[in-house]
Amino acid sequence: MPVSLPKQLHTERLMLRAPRPSDAAHLFAAYTQDPEVARYMTWRPHTLLSQTEGFIDYCLRGWAEDRSRAYLLVPHDHDDVPIGMLEARLQSHTIDIGYVLQRKYWGAGLMPEAMRAFSEVALSLPEYFRVQATCDVENAASARTLEKSGFVREGRLERHTIIPNLSPEPRASLMYARWQ
Numbered sequence: 682m683p684v685s686l687p688k689q690l691h692t693e694r695l696m697l698r699a700p701r702p703s704d705a706a707h708l709f710a711a712y713t714q715d716p717e718v719a720r721y722m723t724w725r726p727h728t729l730l731s732q733t734e735g736f737i738d739y740c741l742r743g744w745a746e747d748r749s750r751a752y753l754l755v756p757h758d759h760d761d762v763p764i765g766m767l768e769a770r771l772q773s774h775t776i777d778i779g780y781v782l783q784r785k786y787w788g789a790g791l792m793p794e795a796m797r798a799f800s801e802v803a804l805s806l807p808e809y810f811r812v813q814a815t816c817d818v819e820n821a822a823s824a825r826t827l828e829k830s831g832f833v834r835e836g837r838l839e840r841h842t843i844i845p846n847l848s849p850e851p852r853a854s855l856m857y858a859r860w861q
């Protein structure tokens with residue numbers, strides 16, 4: 682079934698758009714090599730630009746194969762300079778999201794703005810009933826961001842996700858969702 686999610690979304694301060702190969706260098710400079718940003722993520726900080734290029738390739742394949750929609754967050758006046766990403770992984774009637782923002786933009790409510798806009802559009806479509814996200818139990822900023830974005834905490838999932846920057850063993854996650 683074709684994916685009816687929009688190719689772009691506009692919020693008050695941001696545009697969410699598809700990645701381009703040329704974005705890799707910007708993302709590498711902005712955050713993929715930042716250990717503070719990567720701390721609670723499922724990847725280790727990148728040490729080589731080629732790792733970020735490989736990730737952008739993976740995102741582009743996700744778009745081409747209708748597996749996922751990785752939207753880059755760009756300011757309206759700097760469409761070529763991404764500052765973060767909201768990745769929507771498509772699972773039948775559910776969309777699982779992941780999100781990350783360059784550190785210097787933290788604390789201004791940008792990610793809740795993007796997550797609210799995305800989940801409202803997704804849940805207005807007839808094929809999606811649920812948008813969900815998990816975060817590590819200690820990632821308080823992420824949990825707060827989900828709450829500010831209208832997500833409800835549904836529970837705690839034990840031994841759920843390996844966060845390689847914290848432990849080689851799977852850690853507990855919190856599950857949040859919005860639904861229609």
Ligand SMILES: CC(C)(COP(=O)(O)OP(=O)(O)OC[C@H]1O[C@@H](n2cnc3c(N)ncnc32)[C@H](O)[C@@H]1OP(=O)(O)O)[C@@H](O)C(=O)NCCC(=O)NCCS
Nearest residue numbers: 718721780781782787788789790791792816821822823825
């Ligand atoms: C999580 C993240 C996307 C939030 O984006 P953001 O645009 O900065 O979100 P906000 O501006 O709403 O700020 C986060 C909220 O968490 C709160 N917060 C931040 N650190 C916190 C902490 N250690 N404990 C409790 N609350 C915290 C902030 O005070 C703010 O809430 P408030 O507006 O009520 O004061 C961003 O911090 C980030 O990219 N982190 C690294 C990547 C990551 O962890 N992604 C999520 C993986 S599940």
